[in-house]
Amino acid sequence: MKLDTASVASHLVPSSSVTKLDELPQLWNVFKGEMRNVLDVRPGITGLAQVNEIDMSTLELLAETDAKMICQMSEKKYFMFILQTITGKGSGDRVIN
Template sequence: MNSPLIRLLDVVFAIMGLCLLWPVMLIVYFIGRLDSDSPIFSQTRVGKQGKAFTLYKFRTMAVSTESVATHMVDAQSVTKLGGFLRKTKLDELPQLVNVVKGEMSFVGPRPCLFNQTELIEERQKHNVDRVLPGITGLAQVNGIDMSDPQKLAVIDAQMIKVFSLGLYFRLIIATAIGKGAGDRIQ
């Protein structure tokens, strides 16, 4: 997962995505302005080797929503636009910037919050923290969220162990066609 080829593919695909999808991102941004004064959501997340980075997404929840793992958030926090963005995964598009910056990969374990200490410890135990976090991964396409830190860390470690160029493309394609539900909301 830490290969120069994967990094090159990440950068090429992210730049292509930004170039091709900027009109969609612009539309989502302006529609988001009607929903909230700050349509871009940024949050400090745990990156490779525990290093902090700022993750970018389109806002899907009310500004007043508590900064906790998604599975701990009340469904009423999700805005109408946010529900659509989450379902279509358009909320993830700003993470292409994180990929270009080298803070994330297209494929890797989803970055968690620093207050998710049990997940951080499990990932350290399984050496999952040694790779870049990703926009998607094996857990995501199989509907496994962060509500079970032990199970998630094991699946993340399994993905790293069997990682290949073929798996990289399969997970990206599976995500693009809508496989997996992402993090569940209560």
């Protein structure tokens, strides 16, 4: 983060304050094998965490929720997440711009 950035979680700062160096801890998690099953799932536009308003401020809960969604994923459930998102349930990751 830039030097004058407030000492808060990255999702609470303007996106212009975040640098590529802020992503290095995640790279370490990849090397340690802590991001299992993530690449086994096709990316989507919404999910269980998003419709339940779980964001980056609760990383462990976010990871647990994503893991739960991955284990229980079906086309029917994903379609339900899309419908819930369209109808305004949840807001997911928030980044201040």
